[in-house]
Amino acid sequence: MATKTSAPRAAKTQRSPRISNRDRILAAGIKLFAEHGPDATSVSMISEASGLNRRMLYHYFGSKEGLYEEVLKAMYDRMNSVDVDLAHMLLPAEELLKKIIQGYYRFLNENPEFVRILSWENLRHGRTAKAIDVAAVKAPLIKALGVSLQMGARDGRFRSDVDENQLLISCMALSFFFFSNQYTLSMLLGKDIHAPRLLEQRVNHVTQLILEGILIKQPTPA
Amino acid sequence: MATKTSAPRAAKTQRSPRISNRDRILAAGIKLFAEHGPDATSVSMISEASGLNRRMLYHYFGSKEGLYEEVLKAMYDRMNSVDVDLAHMLLPAEELLKKIIQGYYRFLNENPEFVRILSWENLRHGRTAKAIDVAAVKAPLIKALGVSLQMGARDGRFRSDVDENQLLISCMALSFFFFSNQYTLSMLLGKDIHAPRLLEQRVNHVTQLILEGILIKQPTPA
Numbered sequence: 001m002a003t004k005t006s007a008p009r010a011a012k013t014q015r016s017p018r019i020s021n022r023d024r025i026l027a028a029g030i031k032l033f034a035e036h037g038p039d040a041t042s043v044s045m046i047s048e049a050s051g052l053n054r055r056m057l058y059h060y061f062g063s064k065e066g067l068y069e070e071v072l073k074a075m076y077d078r079m080n081s082v083d084v085d086l087a088h089m090l091l092p093a094e095e096l097l098k099k100i101i102q103g104y105y106r107f108l109n110e111n112p113e114f115v116r117i118l119s120w121e122n123l124r125h126g127r128t129a130k131a132i133d134v135a136a137v138k139a140p141l142i143k144a145l146g147v148s149l150q151m152g153a154r155d156g157r158f159r160s161d162v163d164e165n166q167l168l169i170s171c172m173a174l175s176f177f178f179f180s181n182q183y184t185l186s187m188l189l190g191k192d193i194h195a196p197r198l199l200e201q202r203v204n205h206v207t208q209l210i211l212e213g214i215l216i217k218q219p220t221p222a
Numbered sequence: 223m224a225t226k227t228s229a230p231r232a233a234k235t236q237r238s239p240r241i242s243n244r245d246r247i248l249a250a251g252i253k254l255f256a257e258h259g260p261d262a263t264s265v266s267m268i269s270e271a272s273g274l275n276r277r278m279l280y281h282y283f284g285s286k287e288g289l290y291e292e293v294l295k296a297m298y299d300r301m302n303s304v305d306v307d308l309a310h311m312l313l314p315a316e317e318l319l320k321k322i323i324q325g326y327y328r329f330l331n332e333n334p335e336f337v338r339i340l341s342w343e344n345l346r347h348g349r350t351a352k353a354i355d356v357a358a359v360k361a362p363l364i365k366a367l368g369v370s371l372q373m374g375a376r377d378g379r380f381r382s383d384v385d386e387n388q389l390l391i392s393c394m395a396l397s398f399f400f401f402s403n404q405y406t407l408s409m410l411l412g413k414d415i416h417a418p419r420l421l422e423q424r425v426n427h428v429t430q431l432i433l434e435g436i437l438i439k440q441p442t443p444a
Binding site for chain 2: 039116123126129132135138159167173181206210212
């Protein structure tokens, strides 16, 4: 092992071999853009938070806007990995929808930066997201959901008029809104809606609503 | 009628008797806070947009933050009038839920400022909304929904385990998200989701999902 005094550079590299300067700037960007939004975050703030010279930011990302685009891509990549996992499971629609709702709630709960950055981005009229192939991110899951809904409809379990695009948007809406609007929602209910028990109640309500919502119903005898 | 030349002040008052200076500043505040957010909007911008001296803003609202609080209250008042109308209708749950969904979609479509200001406010951790009694805004509608759900459950039409708070949050989520995230959603679907035909399709999907979601189902015979 290299000693700190004799070889400080090598020691530093050995101690955190996986965190490159580029990743350090990216991580600072994610944190600051999420908190303050892309417009109110300055290059100096990112430089200070990453502990790296501002010229390093220009070297790796060209500009603040360039870094922001990479941050947005990194956020979509995280979400994408959830979608891809779900798309590959080849599950019956009931199971797939349960896992989508649980997966989205877990992901958004663990990734508050994703929620905030997507909110900022929409307030900016999606200016930078245009550079990202958003459709490609969701396409595999939409396809998987379409196939499993068709199978369920053929088996006579599900309504055959449920559009997979609409249904996935509904799953996204029912999960995203709970996090993006958490402050006004907590005030509305007079309690912190992100307490674990309330989060669980919410996931149960949404899962049941979606599953019952697509089942074929027989009217109860009068 | 007063002529313009002989009595310009009186004529001006007669021509727009309902727009006070206070309302003019409030309207400029709504427009600018919605577009740029409360932090990036300056007193000079509001003064220029309203055509009124910045001292007028301080006179009526004390500070930019004071104006922003009034803007947020004005937004909640608009939404409140939708909720109060719905709460007073005493409708069976099917009809009430249909009208909630249609009413929310119409309101949000016609009031993009509401969507944006609520998004900004949540990104600011609900700092200013704390001054508003958000719970009181939704309470009458939650109560009305609770009563009509109970009646439907007693009649054997609805599941008896549907919580009115959860269901209203779902209606809010399914409508709000469609507007707040319109840019990334449009990219996801590869089309402008706010085209009238797509908006109508969306309202139909959500209405059906919610209504089917609370109905009691009889399993289809195997």
